[in-house]
Amino acid sequence: MFSSQPNHARFLPLAQLHTLVAKLMQLAYQCLGPAVENGAIVMRELDAPDGLPRGLQAEQSPGRYRLTRDPLNRYFAWANGPQAIKPQAFAPKESLWRVERDDAGALQFAAVEAVAPAQAIIGVRACDLAALALQDAHFLSAGRRDAHYAKRRELLFLVAVQCAEPGATCFCASTGDGPTPTAGYDLALAELAEGFVAVAGSAKGGAVLDALNLSPATPQQIDAARQQGQAAAAAQTRSLPGRNLREALMSRLEHPRWDEVAARCLACGNCTAVCPTCFCHAEADEPALDGQSSRHERVWDSCFGESHGYLHGFNVRSDIRSRYRQWFTHKLATWHDQFGRSGCVGCGRCIAWCPVGIDLTEEVAALTAGVQP
């Protein structure tokens, strides 16, 4: 986000942060920002331009997430919460089409339009943006564009924030996806003590930034932001041994480690639900009680669930070992075949939000020990 082009970065003083939110609200965006719910930082609608909370922070470790206070009382000194962009673009539950019986008894099919408010999400991270690019590759690929996803996606306005304080579970530096946003945002901010270095990443982001009439960021401010990103990358304690683990993992499909991790894994699917790149879904029909209509529903599904591996008459992945291996090797190995890169963006959510604290980086290390990735 910090190129050397003159004047491309502006400076938004702390006291004027609300003017950015006010501008987005004026443009009729429903503005989502961090809020605390059930002991976690979640994205919820802001009710006023000055509604962004200060000082939120969270300590994360395998299977553990605890809110804390940022001693510096910053706006964005938290690493991430369980969700950011994914539920806003890929809805957890939605109707795709409906069918009704007309007066003559014939069936009439109709598409259900996606509910898509124009939303601005304030505080998304570099890992979330990298994940969104992968979701886009899946849902918006040529020839099989998902209309529901597409409608919500194009109405999103993304205000990214550089991570200054990575969580202990973060490893985006090693996947190459963070901690400083480089693409995919409308606006990106880097929070400094006195305000934000702000850059636009799209025409609509540029228009918003121009409307705020801000001074250019000084070279010192830009440099401070750049250094902050470098320090955040250096502070990360977890990593993956390489960006392409395909061969290393596919040569270890019968490694005893799969049994060990299966003994610990609950097959609850939480890792897949919080993973910002997981896109599996299930579809089912929900007939109305009067027998005259039915809705075709799509819900988030997980490769850790029973029906995911069910083919006609049998289940190809009936035990936890095969389900964990499926998720892991798809995410880190065969994803390369599908999308040209790994499906992991280093957000660490699957580590923090695993109820039993299975650490993906630790599993990778054990499974690839002795193989050159």
Place this chain on the structure above:
Amino acid sequence: METPKPRVAVHKFSSCDGCQLALLNLGEDLLTLAERVELVHFAEAGPLDPDTEVDVAFVEGSVSTPEDIERIQHIRQHSRLLIAIGACATAGGIQALRNGADGAQWIAQIYSHPEAISSLAQSTPIASHVKVDFELWGCPVSGVQMLAVVNSLLLGVAPRDNADKVCTECKRNGYPCVMVSRGIACMGPVTRAGCGALCPGLGRDCYGCYGPAENANTDALAAQFASLGLTPLDIVQRFQSINSQAPVFLAAADKLRMRGDG
């Protein structure tokens, strides 16, 4: 000529009536349903004809008395399909806590005329006695699930059996995991979905009232409960609650007890 409506009965065994209430509480939907089926026996709602032939019999409650054993045979013989509803009917219910204890002694301690009580030593699920065509778990079951079952049968398809974990519904609803964010011992990761993650949605732990999910890794969950600070007895009690006799939960508790932990 209209085809006759399917005849439906709702029977009660040893139970609290909560599952019948889940059906009654559906309000308008129940009236819609009543237009498509003939509710011939449903004591809680009014109609009484327990001995009649029906297409579908919903059975709430566990088999807990000598009379229950005969009655469930009779119902089975007079029903095309028999659907067990609720924790009592599917796992013996809360009253099955007596299965591992000296029930006769409890009765003697509590009642002034213990000889007036006629109950079996064990409280058992309906499927222990007769063939059950479909089971709906939960304490109580959700009315929406019951309607979905009736609806499927009316359409001539098998009801959908969702044995995934509560976590799947919890995450779809956008609830942060309470075990991770608050360190409380949630049974969601081993419990069957269907409630819509009611308890985690209110910031508390699931207590397993929908019974075991498929592939429930109770060992792993028990180990995590221990690292959250639960005593072995606490952990046994997590598994020995509403669905104490569901085989997976019973085995989990027995394993802990056998290690001498609980």
